[in-house]
Amino acid sequence: MGLVLRKMLSCGVCTSNVQLSGKVAIVTGANTGIGKETAKDLARRGARVYLACRDMQKGELVASEIQATTGNSQVLVRKLDLADTKSIRAFAEGFLAEEKYLHILINNAGVMMCPYSKTADGFEMHFGVNHLGHFLLTHLLLEKLKESGPSRVVNVSSLAHHLGRIHFHNLHGEKFYSGGLAYCHSKLANILFTKELARRLKGSRVTTYSVHPGTVHSELIRHSTALKWLWQLFFFFIKTPQQGAQTSLYCAVTEGIEGLSGSHFSDCQLAWVSSQAGNETIARRLWDVSCDLLGLPMDW
Numbered sequence: 001m002g003l004v005l006r007k008m009l010s011c012g013v014c015t016s017n018v019q020l021s022g023k024v025a026i027v028t029g030a031n032t033g034i035g036k037e038t039a040k041d042l043a044r045r046g047a048r049v050y051l052a053c054r055d056m057q058k059g060e061l062v063a064s065e066i067q068a069t070t071g072n073s074q075v076l077v078r079k080l081d082l083a084d085t086k087s088i089r090a091f092a093e094g095f096l097a098e099e100k101y102l103h104i105l106i107n108n109a110g111v112m113m114c115p116y117s118k119t120a121d122g123f124e125m126h127f128g129v130n131h132l133g134h135f136l137l138t139h140l141l142l143e144k145l146k147e148s149g150p151s152r153v154v155n156v157s158s159l160a161h162h163l164g165r166i167h168f169h170n171l172h173g174e175k176f177y178s179g180g181l182a183y184c185h186s187k188l189a190n191i192l193f194t195k196e197l198a199r200r201l202k203g204s205r206v207t208t209y210s211v212h213p214g215t216v217h218s219e220l221i222r223h224s225t226a227l228k229w230l231w232q233l234f235f236f237f238i239k240t241p242q243q244g245a246q247t248s249l250y251c252a253v254t255e256g257i258e259g260l261s262g263s264h265f266s267d268c269q270l271a272w273v274s275s276q277a278g279n280e281t282i283a284r285r286l287w288d289v290s291c292d293l294l295g296l297p298m299d300w
């Protein structure tokens with residue numbers, strides 16, 4: 001029974017054997033957890049992989065490890081702090097100056113259940129890092145993605161989006177705040193962004209997908225003692241980061257899923273989203289508000 005449950009909770013394997021030599025990929029938050037395993041797999045397939053990390057030291061250690069295990073020396077570390085729009089702009093500027101193409105962008109980095117705090121630009125931390133940071137990064141890299149088509153943007157969301165709501169009057173948690181709910185709201189924002197981006201990219205050669213990776217052993221639970229206990233107690237039922245990376249990889253490399261752009265995936269298959277996540281009016285409004293907060297034109 002245990003084994004059956006274990007298999008159910010950890011299923012979903014990216015079986016594609018697509019090779020990526022000559023392709024360029026960026027993975028945010030690639031120094032640990034799901035991002036690290038995603039980057040390793042892309043490197044094993046021969047891609048040049050940029051590990052976009054806020055901590056360069058951790059990033060360099062992981063780059064060496066990935067180079068050693070995959071035999072691919074084209075694993076590069078660049079500084080990216082998604083809690084600071086200056087850092088995001090500097091990362092994008094550097095990348096655009098050094099690379100001719102971008103084929104895969106994996107918006108993976110994330111924070112969960114942080115004590116109330118704000119980014120350098122005054123955005124609530126979950127909304128700022130998980131949503132706005134990746135929204136800005138994607139905006140800055142979109143022309144390159146278009147020039148490199150077929151290309152893909154994968155946004156790592158969560159099943160937790162089901163508990164999320166976009167409170168437009170309290171986006172920065174100033175009226176009320178719960179770290180757990182703030183995370184859920186930001187993961188809902190990831191799905192709304194994916195759907196609106198896909199709608200706007202129709203007819204281009206860039207496609208986009210959102211992903212629930214499963215419940216995975218990682219450092220994501222660093223701010224929650226309760227979840228640390230739960231993870232230890234249910235160790236057997238929780239995915240390894242390598243298993244957690246499978247759906248991101250599936251969406252990044254599987255051939256023939258272009259027609260499903262904008263869809264949500266879990267365990268390497270299409271997955272249901274909440275009614276909020278499927279609401280086009282909320283998606284459009286979130287897009288406009290995000291542009292407004294970041295000082296971007298609305299029609300990108």
Ligand SMILES: NC(=O)C1=CN([C@@H]2O[C@H](COP(=O)(O)OP(=O)(O)OC[C@H]3O[C@@H](n4cnc5c(N)ncnc54)[C@H](OP(=O)(O)O)[C@@H]3O)[C@@H](O)[C@H]2O)C=CC1
Binds near residue numbers: 080
């Ligand atoms: N683990 C799980 O069960 C689930 C995870 N997810 C999602 O999967 C994604 C990956 O999470 P997971 O691997 O589990 O978590 P980890 O905490 O292990 O990894 C998160 C990564 O994001 C990075 N990061 C955090 N803040 C920033 C920032 N300001 N700028 C740049 N990078 C940052 C971290 O860097 P650093 O090491 O420096 O802190 C780390 O590399 C997240 O989006 C998460 O929401 C979704 C559902 C379930």
Ligand SMILES: CC1=C(/C=C/C(C)=C/C=C/C(C)=C/C=O)C(C)(C)CCC1
Binds near residue numbers: 157158160215230238
């Ligand atoms: C009910 C239940 C579990 C709890 C799951 C939880 C609490 C998941 C939380 C996921 C998070 C935090 C996702 C982040 O995006 C286990 C331990 C798998 C064991 C099987 C039954």
